[in-house]
Amino acid sequence: MPSPGRLKVPQKDLLIFFRQLAVILQSGVPLAQGLELLASNMTNPKLAACITQIALRLNAGEELSLCLRQYPRVFKPIMVGLIEAGEAGGILEEVLDRIAHLLEQQAKLRGQMIGALIYPVIVLVLAITVSLALLIFIVPRFETMFSSLGAELPALTQVMLNLSRFVTNPAGMAMVVAGVAGSIVLFRSYYSTRAGRLAVDSNLFQLPLFGGLLLRYEMASLSETLATLVNSGIPIIDGLQRCISASSNQLIKNTLARAIVLAQQGQPLSLSLDNSNALPRLFISMVKIGEETGELSFMLEKLAIFYNREIETAVSALTKAMEPITLMVVAGIVGTIVISLYLPMFDLIKAFKK
Helix, strand or coil, X not given: CXXXXXXXXXXXXXXXXXXXXXXXXXXXXXXXXXXXXXXXXXXXXXXXXHHHHXXXXXXXXXXXXXXXXXXXXXXXXXXXXXXXXXXXXXXHHHHHHHHHXXXXXXXXXXXXXXXXXXXXXXXXXXXXXXXXXXXXXXXXXXXXXXXXXXXXXXXXXXXXXXXXXXXXXXXXHHHHHHHHHHHHHHHXXXXXXXXXXXXXXXXXXXXXXXXXXXXXXXXXXXHHHHHHHHHCCCCHHXXXXXXXXXXXXXXXXXXXXXXXXXXXXXXXXXXXXXXXXXXXXXXXXXXXXXXXXXXXXXXXXXXXXXXXXXXXHHHHHHHHHHHHHHHHHHHHHHHHHHHHHHHHHHHHHHHHHC
């Protein structure tokens, strides 16, 4: 089994674990005994071994949150923070249930995002595969025929023949592979820098079709996470700090980091969050209303519900919009290749008629 610091388990297994542990504790079973019971019935051997070790440390007198810190890649800081708050407030069962709900919502959001992105990716891969198949297996046969006729070829046909020679040439394909690999390495190197990550993550929200969806995803995740933290009794500053580690976008991370500094200086939360125009006005306005009415967690929950519905609507609309676009792209690519091959034949037919 990997060392505690390197162990990773699927999100789905964690969701089931927290949900079952909450139910076991609500039924009155002691925590260590409950963990042993769960470990003995787990299908994931790595997580089972991890939970068994945690149960042993609990029996030795350690707290649950301290035990979980030994597995940072399994139990994220936000989970550990929520459990610490649950232990301090005597509401561990409730907090475990909230963690399970949070993981469930995150999995749902992630699934919706993947569903929106996977269709165009599949169609694009299909288009590239069909195009390569035509260029490698079909176009060379036409080139042989054109050579035997000795006819002057249209510019489009000549371009397609040159492209076919390039992709069928091992040196040409090696150049393509090297170019793609080099581009990936350069992008990863650039993205690994703080400035590069900020530039890329900022521009993601400006992408046509997908930018608004990505922003809604970040807002839904932020609202859900912060609502869970506030409801569990975690101070707002600590909650924002944990939201930074939970976010995947550097622009959002920077906005939250500046908001923490401003809030510590005494500014209202809504004003602190409105420091870079990265967050939507609706989010800022709802947070301000929540602050003024003393119902911040309620407003954050409503924001999470709103953004989840917005994502569902956007994914549905995007999928419908992408279907004709991707089909037109595929038809355009394949059609261009086919037309380029038949253009010389049309010219020959015209020449014979004359």
